[in-house]
Amino acid sequence: MSRFISDRGLLARIGDVGEKVEVKASELVVNAMTFLGVPYRRGGTSVDTGFDCSGFVRAIFEQTAGLVLPRRAKEQAATSQKIDRSDLQPGDLVFFNTMRRAFSHVGIYIGDGQFIHAPKPGAEVRVESLSLAYWSRRFDGARRVPVESDTADKP
Numbered sequence: 001m002s003r004f005i006s007d008r009g010l011l012a013r014i015g016d017v018g019e020k021v022e023v024k025a026s027e028l029v030v031n032a033m034t035f036l037g038v039p040y041r042r043g044g045t046s047v048d049t050g051f052d053c054s055g056f057v058r059a060i061f062e063q064t065a066g067l068v069l070p071r072r073a074k075e076q077a078a079t080s081q082k083i084d085r086s087d088l089q090p091g092d093l094v095f096f097n098t099m100r101r102a103f104s105h106v107g108i109y110i111g112d113g114q115f116i117h118a119p120k121p122g123a124e125v126r127v128e129s130l131s132l133a134y135w136s137r138r139f140d141g142a143r144r145v146p147v148e149s150d151t152a153d154k155p
Contacts, residue, residue: 024065024147025091031064032056032108032116038125040118045071051118053106056125057093060108065147073106080143088142094130095140102140109142 041050045059054073061067069076077095088094088109096105107117110127115135118125128135 025089027064028060028091028108029110029116032060032110033127035060035125036116036127038118040121040123040125042121044118051125053118056118057106057108061145065145067145067147069145074101074103076106077103077141077143080145083142083144085139085142089144091145091147093143093145095143096135096138097140098138105138 035047035051035056038047038056039050040052042052043055044050044052045055047059051059054069054071054076057073057076058069058071061069070079073095076093080093083092090109090111092109094107094109094115095103096107097103098105105117107115107128109115109130113130114127115130116125116127119128130136130139
């Protein structure tokens, strides 16, 4: 996994958004990658039972950044900041219309046009490309979850 991240330069491309947020974004990506191969389970919220897409995203943000996101993908989209696809940075959320409704699927952008997600029944947490025709046609938008730095940094 370390080689995968290093080969793609993911940690180097986290962005220029400040050291504290940068650390959180890289930690999100690294933590998410540790769940590769965990089975999909509808309504799943843990590594023990498996994950659905929003349960996976919620678990990663809670474990890594201490943020408790809403349970459903649509709610996660509503509580995060809209960003342009061209502004995607590792740790951002990517949303898709996979069930004929907006924001019905979510994943975590990891850089290099790739995202990690829990795709569907019978599958496992995996990395895929946003440029694949299936995902490209269904792309609903990108969002950024505000990750606050330590309160000691505040005046």
